[in-house]
Amino acid sequence: MVATRSQTRGRKSHYYVVAANLEAIEILEEGEFDMNNREVLGEISDAAYERLGVKKDGRLKFDTNKHIVCLDCQAHYKEKEGCKLHPIYWVENSFASQGGRRLPYAERTIPPEYFYLSEDTIAGQGIKAARKIPVGLVFGPYKGIKTPTEECRNPGYSWHVTIKGKLFTVDAFDKTKGNWLRYVNSPNEETGGNMIPFQYQEKIYYKTIKVIQKDEEVLVWYGEQYGKELRNLRASRQ
Numbered sequence: 001m002v003a004t005r006s007q008t009r010g011r012k013s014h015y016y017v018v019a020a021n022l023e024a025i026e027i028l029e030e031g032e033f034d035m036n037n038r039e040v041l042g043e044i045s046d047a048a049y050e051r052l053g054v055k056k057d058g059r060l061k062f063d064t065n066k067h068i069v070c071l072d073c074q075a076h077y078k079e080k081e082g083c084k085l086h087p088i089y090w091v092e093n094s095f096a097s098q099g100g101r102r103l104p105y106a107e108r109t110i111p112p113e114y115f116y117l118s119e120d121t122i123a124g125q126g127i128k129a130a131r132k133i134p135v136g137l138v139f140g141p142y143k144g145i146k147t148p149t150e151e152c153r154n155p156g157y158s159w160h161v162t163i164k165g166k167l168f169t170v171d172a173f174d175k176t177k178g179n180w181l182r183y184v185n186s187p188n189e190e191t192g193g194n195m196i197p198f199q200y201q202e203k204i205y206y207k208t209i210k211v212i213q214k215d216e217e218v219l220v221w222y223g224e225q226y227g228k229e230l231r232n233l234r235a236s237r238q
């Protein structure tokens, strides 16, 4: 969605993805926003802006490979940019060569401007916010070893993905293959999550659905099956 400098080279970019009071993001034309209250997250080209927010015909069958859902509008959109009223901002996975080979691959992929690894979490290692993070940011994709579902050995570290109609799992247990999203824990209740997972073009991404305060833990609900396991675990401890 956000045009990189190379894509915009030679032409002026007029639109910016901005976070108002760091709460939610929106796309505004330069001059429409007051820099005092807003942070610019990135630029967007005129062409990308023009494609935004075209709600698809309600009869259109939802296709995870082509469409983005907007939960606020209960609608789906054809373009990666999503909905104009509730836009999303794709944050690229990063890879830090510094930290050397001492750190596992998974740890070196944490985008340091947004997150850090912590031991002071709901369970074992987890991810915390290095800054306040607004609603609407998309992180990922979740990287790991693609396995046929029936052979998946680490369900706690694996997401289902549908590829050409077939169900697979992406297993990120191995820190040399899985990236930083493998560290994100689950809340104890569904409503406790501040990000949600979704599939887009055969990959899993996490999107912020609540403002995440600095030093707050990032939590993604793993699904009803895992929720049941958590409840059973808690019951067995009582």
Ligand SMILES: C[S@@+](CC[C@H](N)C(=O)[O-])C[C@H]1O[C@@H](n2cnc3c(N)ncnc32)[C@H](O)[C@@H]1O
Binding pocket: 122, 123, 124, 125, 126, 155, 156, 157, 181, 182, 183, 184, 185, 186, 187, 188, 230
């Ligand atoms: C994707 S990993 C998260 C990173 C993990 N905490 C670690 O240290 O590697 C998922 C695993 O973390 C643990 N976990 C995540 N959320 C939890 C929770 N709310 N309660 C208990 N264990 C949790 C479970 O062992 C689960 O299989």
